[in-house]
Amino acid sequence: MKLIIAYIQPHRLNDVKQELYKEEVFKISVTNALGCGQQRGYHESYRGVDIEVNLLKKVRLEIAVNEDFVERTVEAIIRGARSGKIGDGKIFVIDLPECIRIRSGERGGVAIG
């Protein structure tokens, strides 16, 4: 199993969710994040003083999937999130040796979906 972590633009969340649904990936977890990447931020100004905002609002997805779902999931995220502009985001994939469903106590691949 793999744990897929993705940072995307907040307003792409709906598109990404839809693409994931199409691939039958229904289970995801979402958190708010601030990101600092190639996208250099922008300048706000408050009462005439510049604020360099280099922590931009991002959304962080966490999706645990079985091996055979990894590519489909990654592709779906890319389809939903890509605009071709800087700031589109990153996907990280890490190994997930164990997964447990709290309700039933099931473990492993069966628990993931």
Place this chain on the structure above:
Amino acid sequence: MKLIIAYIQPHRLNDVKQELYKEEVFKISVTNALGCGQQRGYHESYRGVDIEVNLLKKVRLEIAVNEDFVERTVEAIIRGARSGKIGDGKIFVIDLPECIRIRSGERGGVAIG
């Protein structure tokens, strides 16, 4: 070492914390998350228009533990979080090769607790 990530119902946090304390797991990190899983969400309505809320409020726990603590921790989380109803949540366990305590610079198993 392992890094345990758990998604639970927000109102179960206190129970889970108490169970963890009993097992002498004192160190945890908590974030807010929105989750989309087997629990299908519910319908809100705003000014007569339906909102399908399928991102439900969850709490995300992150707990780094030494190998011998993994099972105890997982069991404690399950005891605290299980209601038997859909939406109880998931636990993910991943490998944690390194851990550093910022204050002292200690590394590895001693830094975890």
Place this chain on the structure above:
Amino acid sequence: MKLIIAYIQPHRLNDVKQELYKEEVFKISVTNALGCGQQRGYHESYRGVDIEVNLLKKVRLEIAVNEDFVERTVEAIIRGARSGKIGDGKIFVIDLPECIRIRSGERGGVAIG
């Protein structure tokens, strides 16, 4: 590649960011977290009733780096976050087998920076 997760004191974020910049680590993701560790919390009181606040506000960093950057990054975080007092935080380092840049589809080490 490695994924570095660090919990630090919120008001240290600026210092940490500056140290990371010096090491040419420009890409980071930040989330709010509540942490419960050695630092025992403190007591608030609301209308005369004690509240034991043992979930303290922390900031969680997530930084994906290539192997050769790991130590520099960890050191930079420590330099920026250390005050020598309890509550300074923890750094966790996990393996990161895959990394994808959404914009370009690039994978692996080149996608990380």
Place this chain on the structure above:
Amino acid sequence: MKTLKVIGMVFFALLVAAGAFANEINAAQNAVSIDTVWMLIAAFLVFFMQAGFAMVEAGFTRAKNASNILMKNLMDFAMGSLAYWAVGFALMFGKDLWGFIGTSGFFLSGGDPFTAEGLWQLAFWMFQVVFAATAATIVSGAMAERTKFIAYLLYSAVISAVIYPVVGHWIWGGGWLGNLGMVDFAGSTVVHSVGGWAGLVGAIMLGPRMGKYVEAGGMRKVRAIPGHNLPIAALGVFILWFAWFGFNAGSTTSGTNPSIGTIAVTTNLSAAAGAFTSMIYSWIRFKKPDPSMSLNGALAGLVAITAGCAAVSPTSAVIIGLVSGVLVVLAVQFFDKVLYIDDPVGAVSVHGVCGAFGTLMVGLFAQAEYAESAGIGTINGLFYGGGWSLLGVQATGVGATFVWVSIACLGLFSLIRKTVGLRVDKDEELRGLDIEEHGVEAYNGFQIFTTQ
């Protein structure tokens, strides 16, 4: 005292009516205009209390129940207005029956726009309806975060339509307590205690919010459930203080009454003193000056001076305020830590306890020179040579009100519990009344911990 005033006004209005409608301008008619203008502006201010209560109650409770408490504050005024128009006003100020209840003037039938009396009744109704709504709205605070919405609608309508008007009739509408000589100038008892005691009964019958009192090893531990938005709670208190000037000084129902300035002064000083001692006392007891207690302290001072605002000196007002500021902290502690009654915003302590306290204080601090200038007769409290009699009457009024409200509310809440149910179920409470009862969130998009 309002009775006399009303009758006086009506009589005098009739006198000048001829002139008024002949479109000549004379001083008597101007005086009526001044009185009407004053009373209406005061009524508008008292209406604004609804905003104050809504903000205080929402701010002192959790984010997940904020929409619900706002809806309750809106609807108790909306339904209360209709109920008081149809029934309440008649029961309170209608033709007296046995000193117990009024019996005429349903649906504002007395409001004939062709007579000065009818016009005055309309304006007077406007002033009275906002008082009725205040009494009703107090209750929502004590019963916050766990009461069913439908149950709330029902009991709040009944309070405005019946429970409040009965006390109102007794004291202001020509009933037995007013005839005994009870002085409750602007309603420490009529309005605030009624609301407070109704809330007390309700809070007891509902039981505490989940997680408020935790049983651990045979010991009951009290836990704090902090409010979610102190800025709007503070705004609410400022709005209430502002509106209270209308509440108290407006209760002359006359801008030509020479003591309106004095009343504003006593009102302000008592509130200031209450906030001050609450702050100091909470500092001493809890090590830190507690904001929500200090806010409660200001309200305590306001509630306590409401009965006597026209009958005591500014110095007495300061004393009453100083005491009430300490009293409210003690009362909050007592209900919470001794009786384990869960009153999220402190409504019982502020309105019930300080209302009763303030009513009794008239029996001690009333001074004829102030009372006379306000036109409420030559009365003196114990400290100013009036002996025990006034204090006795005041205590009778406080007691009678407590008994009536307790019994009536016990019956009312029992009935509701047996029919539509009084309390939401556990899951609804956990997830919050906003989503469960209204299908919305108060702060859409904000990340909020709802773990408690």
Place this chain on the structure above:
Amino acid sequence: MKTLKVIGMVFFALLVAAGAFANEINAAQNAVSIDTVWMLIAAFLVFFMQAGFAMVEAGFTRAKNASNILMKNLMDFAMGSLAYWAVGFALMFGKDLWGFIGTSGFFLSGGDPFTAEGLWQLAFWMFQVVFAATAATIVSGAMAERTKFIAYLLYSAVISAVIYPVVGHWIWGGGWLGNLGMVDFAGSTVVHSVGGWAGLVGAIMLGPRMGKYVEAGGMRKVRAIPGHNLPIAALGVFILWFAWFGFNAGSTTSGTNPSIGTIAVTTNLSAAAGAFTSMIYSWIRFKKPDPSMSLNGALAGLVAITAGCAAVSPTSAVIIGLVSGVLVVLAVQFFDKVLYIDDPVGAVSVHGVCGAFGTLMVGLFAQAEYAESAGIGTINGLFYGGGWSLLGVQATGVGATFVWVSIACLGLFSLIRKTVGLRVDKDEELRGLDIEEHGVEAYNGFQIFTTQ
């Protein structure tokens, strides 16, 4: 009706001026003072509506656009004040030309501080400017979350300077509709419909917010975009209700007018009834009592009674309120789900539709006894034996206002679209107007999901 009043006042003020400036005290002069005091306090209250609208509109929209909507509400009053001082007041109340427009008194040139008439003009301007600003501010709600700031500034100035004053002149300033006998006592049509229809034209020309209507498989799906802060929205409604007492009862422009109390009563009852039926009806239709609809319902009741507040009985006011509470829910649904017009706060339904509705209701419910006591003549609606004529006049006024405002706004918005542009671009809308237009965030430090 205000015209007559003004002329009357001026005449009568001149009569007493000698006395006034000779520093003797007489009843006539006191009456002028009472009228001035009343009108000014009412004006202050109506000014406070700006706060109410700002809170309602901010609360019902998303956090990422909150600063922008607040700026709009601030600047429409600031610019509107200047525009109405320079131009609007003259067009509205200046020397009549063909019953269509006023032509004198630019830059408040009639406000001579040495004559009673001049003094009255100054006070009267103060009262009128806050009405003009109210009409302008309504528009911002319907066009929220996507309008360019510069476009907003321009059209809001033109509305205060020209579009509103024209209707104002027709009905209040001595123009043709007033001469026909149209009764719009405090401005259901003059103020609210003007704002509502302008907002309607604007909302159509702008198009819906991104994500509001989603094309899916040939079907258009309606999606909800919930507001971000219900507590401040509710506060806004309470502020508006409070201020409305000034709006309606103040529109006598006279504290010696015997019907100010009656007007307060009708205003309050209609609002209460509107909130009540909106709540009930939303409960029936959507299964849960909807807070934002109930808040709209209170406003609907207020808007609807504004035309007839001085001419109908309290019972009629209750009926008007009950109907408007249902009507507003239906209208919101109709614009949203049938016409696909995106009006984030329901401004068109509340102000446009209920304003027109309320104006027509005068033609049904007006009663001579109430109208006479308020000094607006012997008028009766259809239900009280007055026949169809008043209803016809009212309908003419409603129609004429709709036509004028639609055409004028169509021209205005087209011009703006061609010059500075009307709508922000997609990316700006997505990221929010606060950052894009003003470079700030409304809630710095708060974690807010801006995924929508």
Place this chain on the structure above:
Amino acid sequence: MKTLKVIGMVFFALLVAAGAFANEINAAQNAVSIDTVWMLIAAFLVFFMQAGFAMVEAGFTRAKNASNILMKNLMDFAMGSLAYWAVGFALMFGKDLWGFIGTSGFFLSGGDPFTAEGLWQLAFWMFQVVFAATAATIVSGAMAERTKFIAYLLYSAVISAVIYPVVGHWIWGGGWLGNLGMVDFAGSTVVHSVGGWAGLVGAIMLGPRMGKYVEAGGMRKVRAIPGHNLPIAALGVFILWFAWFGFNAGSTTSGTNPSIGTIAVTTNLSAAAGAFTSMIYSWIRFKKPDPSMSLNGALAGLVAITAGCAAVSPTSAVIIGLVSGVLVVLAVQFFDKVLYIDDPVGAVSVHGVCGAFGTLMVGLFAQAEYAESAGIGTINGLFYGGGWSLLGVQATGVGATFVWVSIACLGLFSLIRKTVGLRVDKDEELRGLDIEEHGVEAYNGFQIFTTQ
């Protein structure tokens, strides 16, 4: 100017007292009632400023200090009321000593409810106390986010008890500046400059908030620390604008004064003009129209017109407002970027600078026809043929006030620094004053970044 008025009132009140207490109705007595009603309602409005300041200051600072700033606003009014009752009022309006200070009437001893004079004093005190509190509350904004709570309590009590009353006596209480002919009708100098300069001294002595000015490579870099809640800040400004009508028009202390309408007009136009130019000027300078600057601009216009509101024409008011809107932006930039004085909400610029500016403008724009109609004598400014003399007097007043307040506050703050300490320590500042000083959070449950 108020002095004369007071004396006039008292005299005239005595004249009519016989009538008043004989319960006949006559015009003279009605006039007293109108004046009292007007002054009291104005006082209530000015009280409401406390809510406005609380919201503005809380909104413009960080979430972690919100409870603290609210507590400060509550307690400065509570303690200020008590201090002004015990001492301040006597020093300000008591029997004059050498034109410098009043010496009688401690504890409102002159408020005899049996005499018309005593009754007037009580009402007059009510009006004055809210002014005293306004002066005190301004200071909290300039010193926000780093002042110890206990230090705040102490200095705010001293300002209300002594520092403000001294200036008040000089200008309004029969002191030397008033005798020289200085015109500060509603308190640009007496109230606002006093608050502003006290805040300036405080902000200097405290030093900037951590992270505000960053030393980097020998260069001092200015960083922005954005406020956390713009909606409540905007609400605060609307509340202040609303209340300002009471502040200025109420300062006639008389509803029979024929110029109350004029004053409302000048007040409104100046505020509108100030908001407008601040918006435009911030747009030019910072590329985007800045919301917080525009809000400050409205306040700047209000502060600037306060001195001359009764003595200048509406057109002059527009000019004064237009200039003050630019001035406030310049002043904010100057204190922040040139002098490196950290004033989180811009209180020094708004109240200190624009207060002084507005006072001087009377020397230029005063016009006899307006001043006479308001009863403040035949005065003309430089632009209206009055020559330099008035301007000279005004400048003297501005200067004297600055000197007195600076010296007094320097002493006061030094004393506090040496005893209880003035500033919280670094860790407390970092974690926030809410938790450290009061043990609570303002927004419980909300996720807020407190990294700054």
